[in-house]
Amino acid sequence: MPDINTFNGASAEEGPVTEKQFVTDGLLPQEQVGRLRPSDPNLPIEELRERLEKDNYLFLKGLLPQQDVLKAREEYFKFLSPSGVLKPGTEPVEGIFDLGKDIAGFPGIGAGETGENGRPGGNQAAVFVDLALQAHTEDWYAEDFCKHPALSSFIAKLTGWGDNTMMFRRSLLRNNIPGAHAIGVHYDQIFLRHGDISNITAWCPMGDIKLTGGGLIYLEDSKLIGQEIEAEFFRKAEKAGFTDEEAKNAFNSNMMATGLLSESPSAFATQFNRRWLVSSYEAGDVVLHDAFAIHASTINHDPEGVIRLATDLRFCDSSRPYDKRWCNFYRVGDGV
Template sequence: MITSNGYVLEERPERLGRLEPVPTSLRADRDALWDRLRRDGYLYLSDHLDPALVRDFRTYYFDMLAPTGLVEPGGADEGIDSNADIDLALTRRVLFDDVVPGDRYAALTSHPSIRGWFQWFLGDDVHLHKRRIIRHTRPGETGIGTATQAHYDLVYLREGTDRVLSMWIPLGDCAVETGGLAYLEGSHHRVMAQERAGTLTMPAASITADLPGLADEYDSRWLINDYRAGDVMVHSAHIVHASTDNVDPHRRIRLSTDIRYQRVSDPIDWRWQEHWFEGDGL
């Protein structure tokens, strides 16, 4: 049973499917990738990063958060949840004062395998938005908002170009049961049409936590996958996406980051040029 914010996803073929990785034969064909991105709204680039790079950062992150009580003793390498209460004030301080503005996070998010890829794909000098978000979700966390609710990114980026691209990076293996990202198939076409027509009725931060209800409304499927360390997802600012609940039986914490790149020649949303911090209003 796959859930998101407690809602059970329908598993009929009309409502649930699998993401399609970009074939190896197309990975160096920029025109083919653009065609695919326009068609699907996403590019699933499996094994894009060195898994060791991702796992090293995962260990660093949980080492940094270990004093909060988040991980079990000796569990930082795998990110094994302590299943205990944590020091929330210390968690916020370490995350927003040390990890987010730190050199290790900057090195990961601007790594040549990422920045260089965007320069090649966009055919221009690129800009990485300073506001980069890193999240962990403990297994068994419940309640609306625990998993990422359905939304599309342009809602948050109204002061800049709509040609910004997001990259979601699972920081470690992330099976569906650990809370991976899900995409509503073909939703970017409808969203772009509504944006052009000015008929969107809810340009709110999130559309809904009710993923099965939204799939019915769009008459579409949620696309999911079991991600591995090194996989990345690149998606447009218009495609609707969300995450599943973390119900990992081995108590692994879901850790991921999402970052945004664009051409330097396009308008840049000035609100995204500060480090992410709690309560920044975005």
């Protein structure tokens, strides 16, 4: 078994991106690709706040202890191994997909393949999906990983929320099998409209992710775009005579069935004349992003068949109105 203290391979690099980046509408042209700016979590807190405000994201290198992250990764793939997802003869912490299997039997959770947060896959995927859903409630994830003090204390300090910092119980623990459907274009406020705009997302890679491994990508300078799209949604909702509840619904008739902005990241970048910012990631990295940061993911083309595993943890200021639908564990069809 590999030593989970030394499992490595990805890093934040510099210079132009030479690895091809594939999204759901094809290859991203070179002119549409840039690099995320990494930040040291030990920089002065005011500088980190300025970076988050300017960039809409904060790419923190090594915020979480790598050993703790890899332990959760190991537990996850041990838990899912009865589904047959792993390549025989490999260790769970490696998360290597059995490339002899049909990827249709191993769909990602919350990747936008189904409307209204529906259940992915059919009968052939039942065992895998059931285990992937149940993993959200296991103590090694819901308690040990999600409530890691290194993350919660950092967010409390960065935001200034202090003791009012609350992590939503609902999270999205996503696996991404090589070649499977990527995450479409969206910003998080779409799914958190039942509260004030006082939330922040921590995207946590649970293992190393190569540049070709299906990591998250961020649209450059996207906050104003997201805010204007959101305002336009509400203008359309008012004109259509929507009730307040209908207007806040991420799956209303003015939006895609999945609540996403687009399933075509390259076309979206062309429309708004922006680049997608990409990076490799290491276990222990965390990317924080604000409610209107537009993001998506690339298709996982890891050459070794490594499954991309990551989770979205969301925090809010509990002294202000917040979306109470997010206080329960993730479940299929919860309407969020």
